[in-house]
Amino acid sequence: MLFRRGRTMLVLVAVFWLWLLLGSANFIAGLFDTPFYAMLALYGLGVVTLISLGVAGMAIFYMVVNKPARTELPAGSSARPGFSELAPVIRLVPRRVADHSAALTNKAAAKWRDLAS
Structure with a gap:
């Protein structure tokens, strides 16, 4: 369960970084009508960017520490790994x-x- 949470957080951080690299310029450019909001948006994005680096590191740590165990199935077995009666x-x-x-x-x-x- 913790592995899946770590993987989800890593995907969310990746989506945030893609948005930051590809779509945030239009968002900030739309705020330049009022300098206060533009400054607030730039400050907020800077803080969230730094926090996202820590979150990504923790997500990778959770994924490494809670890596699911692989079970070897006998030859010819059609059961799923980890499945029990x-x-x-x-x-x-x-x-x-x-x-x-x-x-x-x-x-x-x-x-x-x-x-x-």
């Missing part, structure tokens, strides 16, 4: 809780069999 939530249930719930299910089934007979 059990949902992740079921796998996280402690064994004693799972055993206890199975015991309750067996008790309930036995009770219904007794009532039905």
Whole structure:
């Protein structure tokens, strides 16, 4: 999950830089009617540009640290990597809780069999 967040932030920073390089000139040129707004826009873009460098660095760091593990599949296997028959939530249930719930299910089934007979 953190890898995907890092990748998303890196894509957003790249989109910002593309806009900065290709489209921000028209934006700033439109503000030159009032010098205050033009100065404010230039200052804001300068600050956001510097912040975007830090954000890009952190996004790359998150992607490197949280790199997803690759699992090797046996030959002829059609399953997707990381796919399991059990949902992740079921796998996280402690064994004693799972055993206890199975015991309750067996008790309930036995009770219904007794009532039905």
